[in-house]
Amino acid sequence: MDRKLRGRGVAASWYGIARTATIDRAGAWAELDDGGTAKIVTGVTEIGEGILTLLAQVAADELGIKPSQVTIGDNDTARSPEAAHAGATRQTYMIGNSVALASREAKKALFEQIADHWGVEIDTLRSFDGEVWAEGTNLRMSMEEAVATCKARGVVPVGSASFTAHGTGLDPVDGSGSPWQAYVFGTQVAEVEVDTYTGEVQVLGIWAVHDVGRAINPRGVEGQIEGGVVQGLGQALMEDYRTEKGHTTTHGFAKYILPTSLDIPQINCTIVEDPDPLSPLGAKGIGEPALVPTAPAIMNAIYDAIGVRMKSLPATPEKILSALRERGANQESGIRQGGA
Amino acid sequence: MLTCDTYHMPTGLTEALTLWSEAPAGSRLVSGATDILPWAREGRAGDVHLPAMIDVTRVPEMSGYRVEGGRVRLGANTVYQDFLSKDDLRRFLPCMPYCAIWFADDQIREVATLAGNLVNASPVADGTPPVAALNGEVELTRLADGKLARRLVPVGDFILGPGKTDLAEDEIVTAVILDDATGYGGSFQKVGQRRSLVISVACCAALVKTDASGTKFEDLRLALGGVGPRPIRLTEVEEALRGAEISHGAIAKAADLAASKVASRSRKEYRRDVVVGFVRAAIEEALGNQPGAPVEIRGAGETADV
């Protein structure tokens, strides 16, 4: 038999977006500011996922300016509107939509003044990347001028919004209910190589396909998928917080083993866009769902490679070798009939 | 956390030995410091207060390396990164680069010393098997009547058990002395829970030299770590292969013989299984790493005993 055997496995998954089995809500304020810039204020943002950049993109796109012109004030219960918490794959969906709606309101306040100033219908006004213009005319000015014009007419262009996701509670007896209004689906394929000398598993490839509704920043989506896959891989193969009579035996990172750069498969992301019909952006989320199918895909791939089903995580080298030994004891003629 | 009253950095061996012999009880010698700081934390020793820490890394007599009479004398301050970055050390000690690449990571290799690794006497230290394979001796120095007194102890005798060595109270490890194995192929096998920065479950070092025809083993050195309190030199396996034809069959037989030597209390079955594969792989990879013409291993691969 060859020392190293390869195999592939697949796993599918699904996930709900935003808080579970309850109404979820998030608020935001927006202001088109001097110089054609903008202020966006909301309650809870970045934990590393890239939401600040995403919100700047959303605000910029809605207002017609550049993301770099957006200043986000955030994360202060005494200075910003409530946006609840950073979790539950809710940031893009809840806060993204809230910022979109607040930005629309601020832009509407501006456009009402500019339409009147130019004597055109408000529906003909457009703005993008720092320019404001009226369709079908040669009327055009910079956003900086537009804001100054608006303010000269006595109006500060501000907006505010609250976005709601309508989940319902579960019936206490049969669990029936509509816990989320948006769902995402995913599928991952894993390719592994198992070292039959040591029981080590190397994951060589992951193909991760996830529906995110709409990818506002595709690179950011990939980053979430890659990070989720590697956390899933860690749980699949090495991470194990252990206690003995309540006392941990994994005190630090010397004992609690995390994936490093040498454990990382090539991760091939495919983004599927099935827009959410119930929200302005159509975007759903990716933070948590990215992790769900990784471990089962790896376990299914291990089975494909060596014919051993790992039902208890993590599938450490020792567990794999022990399972192989048991399997060998049951099958006199080595791993697979016909040998290597 | 680790606290101390005084941190000394002597710049000469006599000064270091004097400080060490006069240091208040409970003081510690420091080399790379990569183990002492993690040791003084929750889950291990907890908060530790030391009267004095005596850092020997600026002692010139303990730095550098030289070759004398077929032996390489590595000053105790030789760090793991030297085995990767210094061409002549790679040539003299062909299994050390493979050990070093498995040992911790680049940052730690820059400061962690081979001598410190031996002094810690961990049963799963990566450094002990290759040192055993290279017939390593540890040079211990103390002051006797104001003069330097040295003795040499083979690594197998130096390490007495987990965390226990033959180092006397007033001694400092000043060098590690190894065979010059120029011309040998070297290798190192290790398994842990991942590939970088991990404590091994088991490891194996090999040095192989073929005869001029490249068909027979002229010499072979094998040592295991992690399978007992001390490194195990597989002399019976070496004997069995010395002069033998290079074939998969011979290597597989050697591997089975090695497994019988494994006697670790914990995870014994796993370690025994790993050792069989490790010995095979270590010999084969060492053959592949021998400088010069590639070595052909004859005979079909046999089914591993898994």
Place this chain on the structure above:
Amino acid sequence: MSKLKIELEVNQRKVVRETEPQKRLLDFLREDLNLTGAKEGCGAGECGTCSVFVDGKLVKSCLMPVAKASGCKVETIEGLAEPGQLTPVQKAFHKTGASQCGYCIPGMVMAATSALRANPDAGIEEIKERLGGNICRCTGYTKIFEAVEMARAVIAGDMAPAELEEDAVGASYIGANVRRLDAPSKVSGRLKYAADMRMPDMLQMQVLRSPHAHAKILSIDTSEAEAMEGVACVITSRDVPGQDGFGVFVHDQPIMARGKVRHVGEAVAAVAAEDLLTARRALSKIRVEYQELPGIFDPQEAMEPGAPVVHDYAPGNVVKHIPVRKGDTAAGFAAADLVLEDDFSTQQVEHAYLEPEAGIAYVDPDDVVVVISPSQNITHHRHMLSHIIDKPINKVRFIMSPVGGGFGGKEDMIYQGMLALAAMKTHRPVQLNFTREESLIASAKRHPSLVHYKMGLTKDGRITAIEFNMLSDGGAYGMSSEGVMRKAAILSCGPYEVENLKVDTTAVYTNNTPSGAFRTFGGMQAQFATESMMDMAAEALGMDPFEIRRVNMMKIGSRTHTQQELTTASLDRVLDAAEKASRWETGAPVSRGSQRGDLGGPDTRAPCTLGARINQPDVAAGKEKVA
């Protein structure tokens, strides 16, 4: 203790200081020089966040006594580029999105810089090896590898520096790869996380934690600690003025142990002092008298009659049971051609965000109690703290500092209350920075799970019924257990339309480290079992794993396990895309790895064999370009 005088060069400036002899280079840089770009992620040389150059060699500054740097040239992340500038490596990290939470990133940038300085032509295998001492928990490393390869190309002149700039925008900023706005501050080490912040007159807090898993507290004597010079206050649960208790779903956890301790590492008392060392020394002067109680450490035993009770309000130790029922499982199994039954288990998992918990509290001039911390839920924390300290909501203010990784682990208010109490008691700013070890024992983990699974299918692969039973160890406090059980139950049987199902998920109290919120909130544990069962069924029925999933998948109009009608569903497209992208070779999952024709290829990596640099000529002393 004698002072240590050291002279060195830091970022090309001469530095002469007297400092404490036990300081590590990391402490010296952060505390004495206020260079906080190097972070303390673990304090034990295991994560690389503290990496700096000493005489051109990359080291982990948490493993280096500062005396060792005396006379040396030290280069930190702050010194890589002039203020306002970024090196090609930093720019590439910005371009590719290689920083997420950013906490590991200064160390990672240093390691990448070191790799390219050591070998400007390093291949990807060597780059990966040279980054092997640096842990990143957010990115999955992929964008980091991309960044280092990009920087290598730019430095070598193989790629135009303009490639590192922002891509031009098309017709919309939606769908555009706008570079992260927060990346420049992260790749340059300028962003201040809570542990990096300093306030004038600030005290340092240390926490006395329970050495027992389950014990009655008979008495706590803090007098000796309080009398120590440099100690500003000692707090215990006695100092809580309002209604003590926090938790995401049930407020069962006191700010500090009240009457008894329920897990090892639970906070019992805390000291705020002029400096860290004094606070630590004061901890050893606090006398706590415990009476040990029998503990419960196994979730199955926790449910047995007569088991020790962890919380009086829950005499059966059940935190939450969630049932989901649909159809008639007996009929479903009767209609099945194949019934599979098996057990699955998953382990407790640590979030391992690189930023350990940290925070600062102070009382502002308007008598507002302000807490700055990397909290994932400042909204709820504000509510809970206002009850605990008995102040109106507008007198409690939470500010979320940059979060160095959360993943659900920073939703629990496990230390902010202590900071608030100490700030109120002293009217001085108080800071608490967890050690990694403290973070591991005091913060919640991913729920471990035991799943018993029974699945019935027809010959053509259609699922006729599922029985799914999951038991999870919730540990000593409720935290997010209720929500995790709910989500696990809702998602349990996977993205498949199942007519008949009976699902039960239960979390129980034990005296283990608490389990709580962790990315997927129970969804991963449940679907691991389901997706394993799907492959086992496919093998038994001789079906391709994609095919069996298609036969059962949810579609528009499907009713979910909780009987919600789906108005959108994309699994068909997702499965097709995965099959195509992976070049999947159709066949039943019968352990056919050796016969597959779809293995390998450019979309997989080579196995890691280690030693990429060994068989190359010596490059250590060779060419050096500016990285």
